[in-house]
Amino acid sequence: MAFYRSTVLVSVDPVCVEKGAYELIDALNDELIKQGLIDEVRILETPRLGDPQKFGPDMVVYPEGTHYTNLNYYEIPRLVEEHFIKGRILKQYAAKMQDAIDEELSAPKSKEIRVVLRNVGVIDPRNIEDYIANDGYQALGKVLTEMSPEEVIQVVLDAKLRGRGGAGFPTGLKWRFARQAAGDIKYIVCNADEGDPGAFMNRRVLEGDPHSVVEGMIIAAYAIGARQGYIYCRAEYPIAVSTMNLAMKQARALGLLGKNILGTDFSFDLEMRMGAGAFVCGEETALMASIEGGRGEPRVRPPFPAQKGLWGKPTNINTVETYANVPQIILRGAEWYASMGTEKSKGTKTFALAGDVKNTGLIEVPFGIKLSEIIYDVGNGIKGDKKLKAVQTGGPMGGCIPASMIDLPVDYETLGQAGSIMGSGGMIVMDEDTCMVDIARFFMEFIQEESCGKCVPCRVGTRRILEILEGICEGRGKEGDIDTLRSLCAEIKENSLCGLGQGAPAPVVSTLNHFLDEYEAHIKEKRCPAKVCRALIKYQIMDGACTGCTVCARNCPVSAITGERKQTHVINQDICIKCGICHQVCAFDAITVI
Amino acid sequence: MTDQVSASMKTTSVVDEAIQQHGVSRSELIPILKTIMMRLGFISPEVVLQLSQKLNLPSIEITSVATFYRMLSTAPRGKHVIQFCESAPCHVVGGNQVWQAITKTLNLQAGETSADHRWTLITTSCLGVCGIGPVMLVDTDLYGNLTPEEVPHILSRYD
Numbered sequence: 001m002a003f004y005r006s007t008v009l010v011s012v013d014p015v016c017v018e019k020g021a022y023e024l025i026d027a028l029n030d031e032l033i034k035q036g037l038i039d040e041v042r043i044l045e046t047p048r049l050g051d052p053q054k055f056g057p058d059m060v061v062y063p064e065g066t067h068y069t070n071l072n073y074y075e076i077p078r079l080v081e082e083h084f085i086k087g088r089i090l091k092q093y094a095a096k097m098q099d100a101i102d103e104e105l106s107a108p109k110s111k112e113i114r115v116v117l118r119n120v121g122v123i124d125p126r127n128i129e130d131y132i133a134n135d136g137y138q139a140l141g142k143v144l145t146e147m148s149p150e151e152v153i154q155v156v157l158d159a160k161l162r163g164r165g166g167a168g169f170p171t172g173l174k175w176r177f178a179r180q181a182a183g184d185i186k187y188i189v190c191n192a193d194e195g196d197p198g199a200f201m202n203r204r205v206l207e208g209d210p211h212s213v214v215e216g217m218i219i220a221a222y223a224i225g226a227r228q229g230y231i232y233c234r235a236e237y238p239i240a241v242s243t244m245n246l247a248m249k250q251a252r253a254l255g256l257l258g259k260n261i262l263g264t265d266f267s268f269d270l271e272m273r274m275g276a277g278a279f280v281c282g283e284e285t286a287l288m289a290s291i292e293g294g295r296g297e298p299r300v301r302p303p304f305p306a307q308k309g310l311w312g313k314p315t316n317i318n319t320v321e322t323y324a325n326v327p328q329i330i331l332r333g334a335e336w337y338a339s340m341g342t343e344k345s346k347g348t349k350t351f352a353l354a355g356d357v358k359n360t361g362l363i364e365v366p367f368g369i370k371l372s373e374i375i376y377d378v379g380n381g382i383k384g385d386k387k388l389k390a391v392q393t394g395g396p397m398g399g400c401i402p403a404s405m406i407d408l409p410v411d412y413e414t415l416g417q418a419g420s421i422m423g424s425g426g427m428i429v430m431d432e433d434t435c436m437v438d439i440a441r442f443f444m445e446f447i448q449e450e451s452c453g454k455c456v457p458c459r460v461g462t463r464r465i466l467e468i469l470e471g472i473c474e475g476r477g478k479e480g481d482i483d484t485l486r487s488l489c490a491e492i493k494e495n496s497l498c499g500l501g502q503g504a505p506a507p508v509v510s511t512l513n514h515f516l517d518e519y520e521a522h523i524k525e526k527r528c529p530a531k532v533c534r535a536l537i538k539y540q541i542m543d544g545a546c547t548g549c550t551v552c553a554r555n556c557p558v559s560a561i562t563g564e565r566k567q568t569h570v571i572n573q574d575i576c577i578k579c580g581i582c583h584q585v586c587a588f589d590a591i592t593v594i
Numbered sequence: 595m596t597d598q599v600s601a602s603m604k605t606t607s608v609v610d611e612a613i614q615q616h617g618v619s620r621s622e623l624i625p626i627l628k629t630i631m632m633r634l635g636f637i638s639p640e641v642v643l644q645l646s647q648k649l650n651l652p653s654i655e656i657t658s659v660a661t662f663y664r665m666l667s668t669a670p671r672g673k674h675v676i677q678f679c680e681s682a683p684c685h686v687v688g689g690n691q692v693w694q695a696i697t698k699t700l701n702l703q704a705g706e707t708s709a710d711h712r713w714t715l716i717t718t719s720c721l722g723v724c725g726i727g728p729v730m731l732v733d734t735d736l737y738g739n740l741t742p743e744e745v746p747h748i749l750s751r752y753d
Contacts, residue, residue, distance in 0.1 A: 104725045197681025200722035235628070235665060236721055238734075276624050277664030279719050293623035294655075295662040354683035354724045361725050392682070428682055442685055450719065452662075 004042040006084065010059040012045045015052035020073060024057050027073035031080045041084060044124050047207075047239070055095065065107075068093040105204060105362045109378045113340060115348045116201075116324045117364045120208030125243055128250040131211040137256055139330035143219050144264045147330075149179060152223040156326065158334035160346040164321035165191060165282075166394065166423040167499070168345070168412040171322055177306035178224040181314035188221045188229035188268075189291070189310065189317040192244075193275050193282040195234060196395030197446065199426035201350035202320035204362055206233065206240035209324065210247035214270065216323030218261065219330065221268040224316050229268065232287050234275045245272055279450035283498045284317045286452065297454045298498035319424070321350060341367035345411035349425060355392075356383045356431040371406040375429055386431040390514070394423025396443050396450075397503025399510025400436065419510040421503065435532035436515040437522050441469035443507035451500065458501030461492040465508060475535040477523035485512065531593045534578045538594050541569050541582075545590035552582035552591065602640065608633045609644045618649060623659055627666050636670045664718065672707045672714035674752050676700075677731040681720040684727035688741070692728045695742035699749055712752075 008028065012021050025043060032038040049058050055069035066089050068079065075093070082090045105121050108114055123130035131137070143152055157172030178186060190213060194202040206213065217229050233241050248270050251257040259267045273291050280286045281296035288310050290296035309315020325347060329337045338346045345367040351374070354360050358380040365374060371391055375381070382388050390400040399420035401408070408414050412422050430439065448462035465488050468481050489505030489512075496502045512519060521527045528536040541552070541561075548566040553559075560576040563569030571582070583591045612629040616622040623645075630641055637660040646653035660666045678693055697703060700713050707714040723729055726738030737748055 104723075194722065195719050197720040198683035198724045199720070200724060203722045236718070274625070274628075275663070276628055276666055277718070278662060290624065291621065293619075293621040293659070295658050297662075352724060354727075355686050396682070426683075428686065430686065434686065439682075442682060446680070446682070446719070449717075 004040060006041045007062045008041060008043045008059050009046040009049065009062070010043060011047070011049040011052065011056060013048040013052040013056065016048075016056035016058065019052075019056045021057040023073040024059070024071055024076065027076040028080070031076050032084075035080055035085065037080070037084055046124075058095075064089070067095040069095045104200070105208075106359065109363070111369060111373055111377050112364055113348050113366050114364045115328050116205060116212070116321050116350055117208075117362065118328075119212065120204050120362075123209065125208050125210055126246055128211060128247065128254065131209070135331060136211055136327075137215055139327035140215050140218055140256065141262060143222055143330055144262050144266060149223045149225065152219060152330070153179065155330060155334045156223075159329045159337035160334075160344075161322065161325055161329060161337065162345065162412065163318060164325070164349065164424070165319040166421060168422060171318060174306060174318070175220060175223050175316060177304070178226075178314050178316040181307055183314050185228075185313045186224055186226040187310045187313055187315040188217055188224065188226045189284075189287070189305075189315055190217055190229070190231040190323055191282065191284065191287060191317055191319045192231055192233040192237075192240070193287060194237075194320070194424065195279040195282050196424050196426045198354045198428050199352045199395060199424045201352055201362055201425050203237050203240050205320050205324050205350075206237065207243050210243050211251065212324040212327055213244070213320055214247055214251050214257070216326035217270060218257065218268055219326050220316060220318065220323065222266055224314075226316070227268055229270045230273050230291055230310070231270060232273045232275065232281070232291055234281075235277060241272060241274060248272070278452070280452045280498070280500055283500060285498070287317070288315065295452075297452045298500070300497060321425075342409060342411045344413055349410070349422070351425045351427045353379050353427050353429065355428040356386065356434075357381070357429040358383055365410070367411045368409045370409055371401065374410070374427070375406065379429065382429065382431050384431075386433065388429065389432050389434050390430045390436065392420075392428040392430065392439070392507070393426065394421035394506075395426045396446050397421065397500065397506050398423045398426070399506045400430075400439065400514060401510070402514040419513055420506065433530055433532070435473075435528055435530035436511045436518050437469065437472055437528075438530075438532050440508045440511045441466065441473050444469055444504075447500070447504045451504075455495075455497045455501060457492045457495040458497070458504060461488055461496075462501075462504050464488055465492075465505070469508070472519065472522045473528075473533045473535065475522075475526050475533075477519075477526075479523070481523055482512065482516070482519055537578060538573060539571055539576060539578060539580070539583060540592055540594055541571060542590050542592055543568050545588055547588055547590070549587070551585050551587065555581050555585045557581065605634065605638065605640050606644065609641060609648065613645075613648055620649070620651065623649065623651070623656065624663070627656075627660055631666055636667045638668075664716070670707065670711065672711050674712065674733055675714045675716065676749075677716055677718040677721075678704075679719075679721050679727065679729045679731075680717040681724070681727075683720070683724035684729055687727045689728035691742045692730070692740045692745060695745040696730070696749075699746050 010025050032041050057071055058069040060067050079090050082088045153172050153175050161171040162168040163171055221229055257269050275281050278296045281290045283298045284305055286296040286298040305315040305317050340347050348364050348366050350364045353363055363378050388403045390402050392400045401418050401420050405418055415422050444466045448466050451458045451462055453459045471477055489509050493502055493505050518529055521529050526536055531537050546568040550565055553561040558575050558577050560572045561569050608630055612626045616625045642653050642656045645656050660668055702715040704717050721729055728740045729738045
């Protein structure tokens with residue numbers, strides 16, 4: 001491939017295009033030709049760099065990583081002269097480092113180690129040559145020419161790679177089971193049905209480094225002896241689907257997929273399958289039912305997919321992140337991988353940091369890092385410097401870990417002991433203004449809606465829990481509710497068929513364990529300590545602070561506020577619907593919530 | 595030609611094209627239904643009947659799949675479909691207030707279609723763009739960092 005000394009990534013986000021991104025690209029092309037630099041500088045289009053409203057049109061010049069923002073095409077000759085000829089950064093348009101961040105993935109922080117995300121945002125995902133130039137498909141070459149399938153499995157076992165879908169089952173062991181299963185026809189499946197609210201790590205890998213997943217899947221197929229594989233991606237990710245499809249096509253064209261891969265007698269091909277909007281399809285048996293074209297309902301395990309999977313044949317299912325780890329493990333060795341992490345959880349994990357934290361977005365950290373380090377060092381602390389209340393990990397079937405426990409190291413076992421799970425990697429940070437009963441109610445609402453309805457404990461049980469929680473939030477909580485919740489949770493966990501039902505009670509159980517006082521305040525005192533539950537709060541106008549400007553009265557949708565101009569106003573509590581508009585519009589902070 | 599006959603002919607040609615595109619196979623049922631959904635807006639009883647004959651499947655199996663997935667619908671949907679993300683990351687950054695604004699502006703609740711068939715309002719699980727929550731999808735247009743005040747302006751852009 002051609003060698004370039006610089007690469008320019010121009011954002012062609014719709015907003016940037018509207019602001020003239022293509023005029024910019026044309027001007028840049030013309031000027032580079034004029035200056036004789038067109039063979040040295042490569043221009044690439046990228047979906048998005050920073051906030052397009054604020055920065056567009058913008059571009060980043062590599063290898064320096066200079067982010068030029070709010071550019072005009074007529075400034076391009078000056079920019080080319082300064083940056084590419086004289087080697088000086090044109091300060092007028094260069095953004096400050098902290099401004100120039102992708103909303104989802106910023107430059108690595110000090111405590112991050114990027115393995116799975118190493119190429120994301122760095123290479124052109126729609127060009128296989130970029131991946132190959134960054135060690136891409138080298139691991140595949142090594143596997144096919146130097147290693148037996150058993151040796152591949154042994155390396156993955158030695159690296160102690162565990163399934164990144166959440167349960168953390170040793171990947172090498174899973175592969176071995178599938179390899180040892182009887183039968184000639186075997187399948188490989190990539191679970192890209194990333195549905196956990198707040199989790200978008202897999203989407204970025206699929207969109208930003210698709211070939212790492214393809215390569216990982218080919219290696220897995222070689223290890224277990226499969227000739228056909230499927231990527232099951234959720235339909236909510238159209239860009240991921242098209243990027244993956246292109247990646248497969250490019251790999252096929254280079255003989256990396258299809259018959260006699262790299263000239264060996266190993267043949268394997270991949271096909272994309274899409275979901276149609278059902279959360280439960282992320283469960284592996286439901287996912288297989290959906291690939292087969294049926295309702296995505298889970299079935300009883302055993303038999304596990306390694307014995308009886310797709311169309312009754314032995315099948316290996318791993319998630320996107322698991323496969324994306326594999327090429328690096330093969331290339332850099334099991335020892336290198338196992339040097340990161342804790343005793344039982346090796347390597348790194350991607351998380352989607354969300355909620356009340358200053359830096360939201362994707363991160364990749366080694367296992368064993370403390371939750372506090374993630375929140376305060378990587379995430380830069382709590383928004384508005386408020387107090388941390390809890391961290392919710394593991395998606396809707398995970399639990400809330402209270403602020404008192406955030407010095408725990410992050411690994412599969414510790415999070416489990418703390419009443420939560422690793423899950424796929426969602427991490428929602430909640431500040432002191434969050435009502436934990438409301439959060440439990442919220443997650444239960446999600447789960448009861450996504451329950452596929454096949455088994456009674458999950459279908460009916462989550463409905464009953466939701467009704468009780470709604471009652472508590474609306475001031476109808478009664479003595480005995482907490483005991484009923486606890487016994488319902490235990491029954492559902494014990495008797496549900498799949499992971500969705502078994503994990504469903506976790507948000508309730510963990511908040512009951514760590515925030516019982518909030519439940520009691522709601523039930524016994526009919527009070528919401530965080531002032532979130534509408535039925536339990538009251539808006540009141542403070543005497544001395546009210547200037548009688550009448551803004552609140554004019555904005556009240558139900559005319560519950562009365563008062564003369566320049567006189568203290570009063571809210572009629574019988575009429576007030578607690579919409580909070582008065583609180584928002586008051587310029588004098590005269591309205592309090594009690 | 596009456597409207598009914600032409601509608602029926604359209605159904606037949608859409609069904610045939612979808613089957614041709616994806617192939618006569620049980621495992622292609624979901625892609626076939628999605629293609630039909632995109633063209634006709636819903637999976638009508640007639641579609642189920644035709645698919646049942648052409649794919650040689652019991653119609654109950656087709657109905658059971660068509661009613662399981664959120665992106666498939668057996669009731670007609672409006673001209674514009676709003677998918678509102680109801681996930682936790684959007685919820686904790688003010689999603690509920692935005693949701694209230696949408697239901698108020700359109701006078702619709704989740705799962706409903708307006709009488710003039712202009713709007714269908716549904717909730718969706720995470721759209722995976724949590725960095726810019728609260729988020730909604732109008733047809734294929736994504737809107738992030740929503741505030742309740744913006745909702746009427748955004749919706750007024752659609753006819």
